[in-house]
Amino acid sequence: MVNTVAIIGAGLGGLSVAQALRKQGINAQVYEKACLLRPVGAGLSLVPNGLHSLEAITPGITELLKAAGSQTQKLTLHKSNGELIGQKSVTLQEKYGQPMLQIRWSCLQEILASQLPSEAIHLDHRCIGFQQNQKEVQVCFESGKTVQADVLIGADGLNSVVRQILIGDGDPDYAGRMSWRAVLKYSHPKLLPHEVMSMTASDGKIFGFFDLGSGYVFWSGAALCPEGNIAETAAEVKSRIQHQFSGWAEPVQEILAATNVENIVERPICDRPPLENWSQGRVTLLGDAAHPMVPLLGQGANTAFEDAWELAQCLRHASSIETALANYENSRKPRTQIIQIRNAVGAKRAYKADSETYLAKMMQQTQLSDAEFEEWLYNYKPSLVNYS
Ligand SMILES: Cc1cc2nc3c(=O)[nH]c(=O)nc-3n(C[C@H](O)[C@H](O)[C@H](O)COP(=O)(O)OP(=O)(O)OC[C@H]3O[C@@H](n4cnc5c(N)ncnc54)[C@H](O)[C@@H]3O)c2cc1C
Structure with a gap:
């Protein structure tokens, strides 16, 4: 048909x-x-509903994805001054038969494209x-x-x-938030394997660090901004995010300093109603x-x-x-x-x-x-x- x-x-x-x-x-x-x-300068979280779907489409693919990414075992939440607010173990694999997997976007796209x-x-x-x-x-x-x-x-x-x-x-529709993100090879004593660390402040700003495996880290920051306009140059993008997160505890300043300006992606967060x-x-x-x-x-x-x-x-x-x-x-x-x-x-x-x-x-x-x-x-x- x-x-x-x-x-x-x-x-x-x-x-x-x-x-x-x-x-x-x-x-x-x-x-x-x-x-x-x-x-694309990004990492992605894959979770049981998405992984079960990919496995149904291509049996065996989740093993390739797991080998290319990092299975998250722990989530931690900190204040912008570094103080720990809370932490929890991730038990999705035990409960739902698939893990929470962090993977480089480019790896995921490559693995999907290689099936065709x-x-x-x-x-x-x-x-x-x-x-x-x-x-x-x-x-x-x-x-x-x-x-x-x-x-x-x-x-x-x-x-x-x-x-x-x-x-x-x-x-x-612009949702009132700008986001900045990048992937780089990076290590810091506060960033542990198989961990996602988030930092937050009362003005709505958030900053996350995601271990992607093989020495790669994905960072992502977001802040409330009345205008959703994008900066004109890569250097301006970097100075914008450094300004938004100035004064935040390490490893924020160090990872921003270590990120090549050309690799930072700035995007307004948008959606549409159903x-x-x-x-x-x-x-x-x-x-x-x-x-x-x-x-x-x-x-x-x-x-x-x-x-x-x-x-x-x-x-x-x-x-x-x-x-x-x-x-x-x-x-x-x-x-x-x-x-x-x-x-x-x-x-x-x-x-x-x-x-x-x-x-x-x-x-x-x-x-x-x-x-x-x-x-x-x-x-x-x-x-x-x-x-x-
Ligand atoms: C900061 C951020 C973090 C995110 N984190 C996650 C996460 O952790 N987990 C998760 O599940 N999702 C996450 N998402 C959402 C996820 O990235 C998207 O939902 C997903 O990529 C959508 O896939 P898609 O194939 O529908 O669209 P896209 O990935 O946008 O792909 C669309 C494709 O169509 C092409 N295209 C567009 N117009 C045309 C045209 N006219 N002709 C031909 N080609 C065209 C584009 O070039 C592109 O390749 C995140 C999104 C953002 C912004």
């Missing part, structure tokens, strides 16, 4: 859904605007539009090239072009294009992996493309909305109160304890979902 699928975006969502579809015998082709899959034949990834292909009819969807690229497919998946991230054509809801629908005809969305969220719970990529597994199962099992995409959306929307809302509650985001259902769900989430939410989140088992 479905022979060819065009996927826009070779991010974590696009690569994983391509692999999930190809495992079902579907010819999935990925189109990416970048000319190179360049390393190189001819299935088309770099330097910026999608600018599509048209669909009852037989096919035609995708248009900036170069003037077009391709035909049975299904189009927009996995093109927060500023998705596919979403703009499908939904047309404009730019994402969508009512994200598929039409032969076209659907996945990952950040469908349900972007502030990175409070570290679930953006993890939920994209869930999407990837479920969409491939729906396309395999349903009687028609429209039924498959409806099944996918009906399965994914309730879960991702809860996670978007939980993020919004935690980050004190106020969306336009546009529906009673949304407000009711928001109320429910404020009443659910962190432990209850964690159990629901991490107990996700891809193989138990009904896709037909």
